[in-house]
Amino acid sequence: MSAPLAERLRPSSLNELAGQQHLTGKGSILRTAIEHGKVPSMILWGPPGTGKTTIANIIANTLKVPFYTLSAISSGVKEVREVIDMAKKQVGVILFIDEIHRFNKGQQDALLAAVEKGTITLIGATTENPSFEVNSALLSRCQVYVLRSLDENDLIALLKHAIKEDKILHKKNIELKETAALINISGGDARKLLNLLELVTETLGENAIITDDKVMEIAQQRIAIYDKKGEQHYDIISAFIKSIRGSDPNAAVYWLARMIEGGEDVKFIARRMVILASEDIGNANPNALLLANATFDAVNKIGYPESRIILSQCATYLAASAKSNAAYMAIGEALAAVSKHGDLPVPLAIRNAPTRLMKNMDYGKNYEYSHNYENNFSRQEYLPEELSGTTFYDPGKNAREEELRKHLKSLWKDKYGY
Template sequence: MADLFAPAVPTAPTENDSRPLADRLRPRALDDVVGQEHLTGRDGALTRMIAAGSLGNIIFWGPPGTGKTTIARLLAGSTGLHFEQISAIFSGVPDLKKVFEAARLRLGNGVRTLLFVDEIHRFNRAQQDSFLPVVEDGTIILVGATTENPSFELNAALLSRARVLTLRRLEADDLALLLGRAETMMGRALPITADARSLLIMMADGDGRAVLTLAEEVFRAAKTGETLDEEGLRAILQRRAPIYDKSQDGHFNLISALHKSVRGSDPDAALYYLCRMFDAGEDPLYIGRRLVRMASEEIGIADPQALTIALAAKDAYDYLGSPEGELALAQACLYLATAPKSNAAYTAFKAAMRSAKENGSLLPPKHILNAPTKLMSAEGYGSGYRYDHDQPDAFSGQDYFPEELGRQTYYEPVERGFERDIRRRLEYWSALRQERQKSPG
C-alpha cells in the first residue's frame, strides 16, 4: 500500500513528479503523522520506544489509510534499522526465506533489519510460525500491519512475541488538515465550496490516503475558474464504498453494534446501524435472520409478539424485495428496540441444555410415562398419574423431573412486560404445588 500524510513543510511539486499526491505528502518524522497522537505524540508509545533506544516487535492494527506503512518506515529511519517491506498477499515461504537470509547477512555486518509485513493476517498459520525463530534470535524486528483483529487472525505464539498497537480512524479535523497540506503542495486551493469540502471529507470515510486521492481527482478534473458545489463534486467523484467486508471485522462490528443497541433499548442507534448495514450492501435476509434471533434472545416472552413481528418482517422482505422490503426490517428493528427486554428464556434454555448434557439419560418419573403393554403397567409405568384437567384449577402439582435429578429451576421471568404476569402465575403454581405435594390426591 502507498504511504500517506504530509511533511510539516511540503515541498513544491516539480513538472516531472508524477507520483500520487499521497506519496508526495509522505511525512518525514513521526511528529508529522496525523491522527495517531496516542502513539506518535510526546508521551506516545512509539515516541517512548525511540527515546529508550529499544524497538520491539509490533503489530499495527487499524483501518486502511491510517498510516501503518508510513510509521513503520519512520521507525526504521529513527532507529538506524534497515527497512525491508513485503506483502502477505504477494509473498510465500520462498520469499520469506530470502528475506530472512538477507537479514542474517546484514546482522553479520552489524546492521539489524526492520521487516514490515503488510496485511500480515493473510499469511496462514504455518507461514506465521516461520517468523518465530528469526524474531526470537533477533534476526529481524517484526512490524506487521493488519486491518483485522489480531486476536482472531494471528497465531497466539506470534502475538505473544509482539506488542499490538491500535491505529485510529482519522477524524474530520485530521482529514481537513491533510487537505490543507495538499493545497499547500499544489500551490492552490481546492476548487470546491465549503459544503462540498465537507462532503469530500465524508466520502473519505476516515481514510487519509483516500482523502488525498479524492483531492487529487478534483485538482485534475476541475475546469479553470470552476468552483464545484456538492452536486458537481458527486459528478466528478464516484462515491467511495464503505469500509465493510462481509466476512471480516466491519461486518461483525456493525451487527454487534445493532444487536447491542436493540438490547439497550435505543431505537435511534439501532436504526442507524441497520441503515449502515444496508448502505454497505449487507444481505437484508441476513439482517432479518439476526432480528429474529434478537427477538428470542433479548425479548423472549416479555413481549411474545416480538418473534412474530421479526418473522413477519423477514417474510415481508422476502416477498417485496429491495428497496420496499427494507422498511419492514426497519419497522421490526424499532419494535424490538422499544419492546420490554428479558433474556430469561435464553438463559433458561442454556441452563436446561447444560443440565441435559451433564446428567445423561435419566428416566422420567414413571407416573408420566405411557404404559402400552402389560409388562410396562406391571413395572409401574403410568401408575399414580393425575390428569391435570380433572384437578382443581387444572393443576395437579405433580413432579415431572427424573427422581435422580430432583426439581430444577431454569426459567426466572423478569418483572417487565408480559413476563411480569407469567411470574405471578408461576409463583401461584409453586405455592399450589407445595400444598398438594404435602397432601396428594
C-alpha cells in the same frame, strides 16, 4: 508521471503524521520507544488510511536500519524466509508485512523463530482484530498498537496542508469552500481523502472552487461501487449490519451480495454476524448466536462460492429474528458503574475461601448455596453494598425476555426494577 497525492504527502517524521497522538505524541509509548531506538515487534491495528504503513516507514527512517516490505496478499513462506536469510547477515532489520491477517498459520509460523531471536523486528499492519487473525504464539511476541480513524479536525488540517504544500496543488488556484462531502466520503481514511481531493481538483481544473455538491457529483461518477481492498469496506458492512438490526432481510441480503461481488473476506462477514447476534438479538432469541457461530465455523471450512448460501441463511434469519440490545446495554451500564465506583469490595459471603486464614477472616461466611433452597434460589446480596439494588440487565420487550422478566420478578420481588 507524478505519484498519487497521498504518496507525495506521505509523512517522513512523527511530527508530520496526522492524528494518532495517543501513540506518536510527545511522551507517548511508541514515540518514546522510537526515540530510544528500542522498537519492539508490533502489530499496528486500525482502519484503512490511518497511518500504519507510514508509521512503519518513519520507524525505519528514524532508526536508519534495513527495511523490507512484504504484502500478505502476494507473498508467502518463500518470501518470508528469503528476508530472514538476508536479515541474518545484517543488524536491526525491520520487516513490514501489510495485511498480516491474510497470512495463514504456516506463513505466520515461519516468522516466529526470527522474531523470538531478534533476527528481525516485525511490524505487521492489519485492519482486522489481531486476536482473531494472528496466531497467539506470534501475537504474544508483539506489542499491539491500535490506530484510530482521523477526526474532522485532522482531516480538514490535512486538506489545507495538501493544498498549500503539495508541489502540484499549490500551483493551482484552489478554494476549499466546503469540506463536509470530502470528509464524509473519506470516512476517516487519510489516503482516501487525499485521493478524492486530487480527483476533484483534476476534474475542476486550474481554478477549482470545491463545494459539497461538486465533490458528490464527481465522486458518484468516478468512485468504484465496492473496493475489496477497503475503500468502501466499512460503508458496506455498516449498511449490512444496520439492515439486519432493522429487521429487513431483503436489504441485508442485498448488501451481502455487494460484499460477495467485491470479494470480501467471508470470515469478516461471519464474525460481524456473530457480534450482532449477541448485541442486537441476544436473549430475544438465543438460537441466533448459535446459528451465527455455526456460520462462522462453516464458512471457514467451505469458502467461496458455496459459503454465500450459508451467509445468506444466517443473514436472513438474523434479520427476521426478534431484536433486543438488553445484554449489550447491561454490560455498558455495568462498565460505567465500574468506572464510576472503582474497585468495590466483594461481599464477604461470596468471596472464595481456599485457606484457613481467609476462613478466619469470614471469607465465604453465611454464603447460601442456591441449590439447597426451594426453586434453587436464595435471596442474598451479590453486589457490593454501594450498588445494592442496581438494575443493569433490563429484559427487552419481546416474548422470550418477558418470560425472563417475569421469572426474575418472582425471585427478587421489589429488589430490582422488574
